Amino acid sequence: MIPHRTIATTASAPDAMFSHPPPEPGSDFNVVMIGAGNIMFGSDEGPWNHSFRFEHKLGPRLKVVALIDPSTARADKVLEGKRQSFVESAYKDTKVFKTIEDYHASVQSKHSPTPHAIVVGCPPAYRGGTTKGTDLELHLIKLFPKTAYFIEKPVGTGTVKAAKEVTQELISNGNIVSVGYMLRYLRCVQKMKQIIHDNNLTIMATNARYSAAYEAIAKPAWWNKAIDMGPVIEQGTHFCDLSRYFGGDVDINTVNALSVEFYEKPGKLSKIPIDESKIPPELRIPRLTTAHWKYENGAVGSLTHAVALQGHAYACELEVWADGYHMRLVDPYQAPTLFVRRPGDDHEERHVYTDDDPFFSEVSSFIDAIEGGPDPHILSSFEDATKTYELTWAIRLASEASRAPMPQA
Ligand SMILES: NC(=O)c1ccc[n+]([C@@H]2O[C@H](COP(=O)([O-])OP(=O)(O)OC[C@H]3O[C@@H](n4cnc5c(N)ncnc54)[C@H](O)[C@@H]3O)[C@@H](O)[C@H]2O)c1
Structure with missing residues (x-):
């Protein structure tokens, strides 16, 4: 077996979370989370847990203004846990909605500000498509055209042709979009x-x-x-x-x-x-x-x-x-x-x-x-x-x- 020449590169990642500068106080950063499942709030399956990373990046600035999930009981349960922890300030005013349309109606009626970011962690069957029920991104563009979107992988479960059409819509609308190939x-x-x-x-x-x-x-x-x-x-x-x-x-x-x-x-x-x-x-x-x-x-x-x-x-x-x-x-x-x-x-x-x-x-x-x-x-x-x-x-x-x-x- 060829011996390994271990050169001195066992180093701490320069952007490791613990060595990242602590988040500074500042204006609120409003986030909408779509999906109250494992990718968003963690599980025993693996290290994924987006809420945890947003909390550490934004600190006291993070305000999760809405959590969207048709399973409102699951959403309420994760929020209950967060509200009992030291990140309570990010979740104390979070509202649960079944659909993004319901949240949009609430923003309109209360003249609330639009969110800075929408994090999409629902199953892929509901997104990346052009037909009713699969066309989340197309709805997002209509309802929140200027917001940045973080979207989980894979981009959908429908046809590749439909995913390419969604791509074109996102490109021509010009949103900041990041997909979760971490x-x-x-x-x-x-x-x-x-x-x-x-x-x-x-x-x-x-x-x-x-x-x-x-x-x-x-x-x-x-x-x-x-x-x-x-x-x-x-x-x-x-x-x-x-x-x-x-x-x-x-x-x-x-x-x-x-x-x-x-x-x-x-x-x-x-x-x-x-x-x-x-x-x-x-x-x-x-x-x-x-x-x-x-x-x-x-x-x-x-x-x-x-x-x-x-x-x-x-x-x-x-x-x-x-x-x-x-x-x-x-x-x-x-x-x-x-x-x-x-x-x-x-x-x-x-x-x-x-x-x-x-x-x-x-x-x-x-x-x-x-x-x-x-x-x-x-x-x-x-x-x-x-x-x-x-x-x-x-x-x-x-x-x-x-x-x-x-x-x-
Ligand atoms: N990057 C990674 O390493 C990684 C890891 C895990 C999951 N994921 C991805 O994240 C996505 C979600 O996976 P998960 O493990 O969190 O699934 P999950 O089943 O644990 O959670 C999904 C949640 O979405 C909700 N939901 C269903 N339909 C919805 C809709 N129309 N709108 C809003 N919410 C809806 C469900 O009720 C559920 O609470 C998948 O695309 C998966 O591939 C990525």
């Missing part, structure tokens, strides 16, 4: 970008491997292709997006994919935490998907997404090659580490940034973009995120076209 903000990822830039590298290939710990995924929607659209569109999207961040635009016509399906022997899983028999067979998710494609510059990309691990921790790794260079991003969720091999040296460097919080960095950049703060770089636009959505759909469709036929009952 891995782009990891210090290791930015280090990779810097190495590519400093050495004027042309990427030759990317290879992404994403292994989910399926035993801990207890949401029936995730296991049903009709709701969350399958694990590549819902989850592997993060690594498709990172691949594109390095490889550039994909020639969609070159996407090929194969899958292991639930009805094949290697696809038998012993610890599925939901009752999969309630999901019609044709809507059950593949256990493994492997895909490859050409980027428009001629480089090659590949992805393996596996629904195979048990326990809680995911195992994810992204490799990027260029002439003389091999970069490996390892474990971006738990302990992000970057290994780099460069020309003139057979050893690998190892780069570690402690206390790196990409969720905080993406929220911080979003707010800086709104307020002209020190780091206003939004790394994921809706247009770019729609290209990732297109790639993930191409992978799903290619794997479905090539899969082994399901045995007849």
Whole structure:
């Protein structure tokens, strides 16, 4: 085994949340949150929790003026918790609404100011589309045309064509929009970008491997292709997006994919935490998907997404090659580490940034973009995120076209 040459790059992330300057007092920053679920308020599933990052970025300036969720009981419950904590001032006047239209009517009738930001964390089925019930962004543009939007991934669950139409509407309306591909903000990822830039590298290939710990995924929607659209569109999207961040635009016509399906022997899983028999067979998710494609510059990309691990921790790794260079991003969720091999040296460097919080960095950049703060770089636009959505759909469709036929009952 090649020994690692550990160079002195175990450093605290310069924009780590704890070393960020404490929020200064100032005028209120009014935020509307859409969705009172895990991404917005946290859960045992992972480190995501947007409210926590907004609180730390804005401190006493944060005023969550509205929380929108058709499940008002869930919204009331999270607010109750916040109001009993030290961030009470951000939530003491939060109003719960079932729809954004109800909130808009309240703003009109009370002549309240429009919010500075709307954070969208509802399920993707309600957004990114052009038909009734899927067209949240189009409503937002009409009701709050000047507000900045932070929108979770994936951009939707409808057609790619519809997502592209929404993209055009957002571009022509000119809002500040950030999409939640937070891995782009990891210090290791930015280090990779810097190495590519400093050495004027042309990427030759990317290879992404994403292994989910399926035993801990207890949401029936995730296991049903009709709701969350399958694990590549819902989850592997993060690594498709990172691949594109390095490889550039994909020639969609070159996407090929194969899958292991639930009805094949290697696809038998012993610890599925939901009752999969309630999901019609044709809507059950593949256990493994492997895909490859050409980027428009001629480089090659590949992805393996596996629904195979048990326990809680995911195992994810992204490799990027260029002439003389091999970069490996390892474990971006738990302990992000970057290994780099460069020309003139057979050893690998190892780069570690402690206390790196990409969720905080993406929220911080979003707010800086709104307020002209020190780091206003939004790394994921809706247009770019729609290209990732297109790639993930191409992978799903290619794997479905090539899969082994399901045995007849
Ligand atoms: N970036 C990440 O790492 C990450 C992590 C988790 C979730 N997500 C994304 O966040 C989104 C939400 O996921 P989640 O885990 O919070 O789901 P969740 O099911 O925990 O919460 C979603 C909430 O939205 C509410 N809701 C449903 N319809 C709504 C509507 N029309 N308007 C407003 N609210 C509505 C639901 O009642 C629920 O409370 C998904 O797109 C998911 O992919 C991203």
